[in-house]
Amino acid sequence: MRQLAIVRYGTAGEAFRLLEAKDPTPRDFQVLVEVEGFGLNYADVMARKGLYREAPNIPFVPGYEVVGKVVDKGSEVPDAIVGKRVVAFTRFGGYADRALVDYRALVPIPEAMPAGEACALATQYCTAYFMSNYLTRLQAGDLALIHACAGGVGTALTQLCRMQGVRVIGLCGRDEKLAYLEEMGVEWPINYRAVNYVKAVEREFGKRKLDLIFNSVAGKSIKRDLKLLAPGGRLFCYGGSDRSGQKKNLLSDLAFLLKTGFLSPLFMMMKSQGLIGVNMLRVADQRIDTIGACLQALVSLWEKEAIRPQIGASFPVADIAAAHRLLESGTSRGKVYVYW
Incomplete structure (x- = not known):
């Protein structure tokens, strides 16, 4: 072969x-x-x-x-x-x-x-389905933020969310992808390189926080996402693409961990929020x-x-x-x- x-x-x-x-x-x-x-x-x-x-x-x-x-x-x-x-x-x-x-x-x-x-x-749709149908229950009227929304998992999440009445905010890194997101039914497509997406969401929704955030980036975006997460909200972390442009060494690993931050379950409990890590290889193993x-x-x-x-x-x-x-x-x- x-x-x-x-x-x-x-x-x-x-x-x-x-x-x-x-x-x-x-x-x-x-x-x-x-x-x-x-x-x-x-x-x-x-x-x-x-x-x-x-x-x-x-x-x-x-x-x-x-x-x-x-x-x-x-x-x-x-x-x-x-x-x-x-x-x-x-x-x-x-x-x-x-x-x-x-x-x-x-x-x-x-x-x-x-x-x-x-x-x-x-892989991509299974990851999206596992997060949106196994690990949580989507509710009509929920607000979801999807990172890398024009990619494979982002496309899958958009379709699965919309199928169940969830309204989608989609992030992408290029203006030419905004039209694609609109065609997919994303109500609020945002180029995160052109605008601060946290401020853009806060301007659009005011005190209304987000019920679901799907994050494939990690790094500083986790801290930013937590500012937008509602009580009862769930933040899914299923990737670390923010690490991809760096060299493979211990210092880079530590810098990436520090940027992502360390979270206490007690603080998550006080805010009634959930942070869920997803690794489909581990799921497949067990x-x-x-x-x-x-x-x-x-x-x-x-x-x-x-x-x-x-x-x-x-x-x-x-x-x-x-x-x-x-x-x-x-x-x-x-x-x-x-x-x-």
Whole structure:
């Protein structure tokens, strides 16, 4: 099989190498998927730079989701799965034309489902669904602030929030993305590089605070978000993209922690606020069935046309460096998909 491995930390042009390897053999609960393509996630950029602690040591094959056909299975997997076209969550290893997957984290999909849209469901939409439907209950009329709202998870959160009557404030870093947010139904799109988003929200809503904040940035934005959070509000932290432009060393790690701040649960209790960290790899390690349940619900919503992932760009495997550069640039919208 062919694999795109990260063989050194660095830029998109120098980090990857296409390698040949033997096809892996599925273990008891695993299947082997012949891969059509895979999706990119910002964690891949962090891993490529050596800034993602969950990543294996180099060399390793990144990738959290694949679409393809099941061609082999382990002893505990139902026979009926073989031959099915599926979307599947992977714990690394997705940048390959053969991938091992726990069958409890895959869902059969229609032949008509575009592979890029299916890939978006596996990680980005699962992350959004887990936060908005497992960890909390959305209420019609709630106010939600979504960071990186034009990205994959931001797009998913916007659709899931609007589906349940939640009003959305969406942050992006470029004026050209504002129109995209408006098309997605974001009522208050804000370019946070052009204006102070905290002051903009306070001007718009006065004393009305926010019920939900979805933060993929961390750093100083956590302290800013807490100023906007209502009693009973929940702040979800599911990424640290503010760290991505810095070098990998202890001083940078400490500076990032200090910028993010240290919070006491007692103060959170006094304000009746919740701060929830989300790491889908940890969830998958402990409750793989939860990943499968989220993915099944999302495929059902896609079939009902209740959600529709947006594909920002598609690249052949040979252009993996260009795909990574696009995602890292902050100019992409929706999902970035790579195909064999």
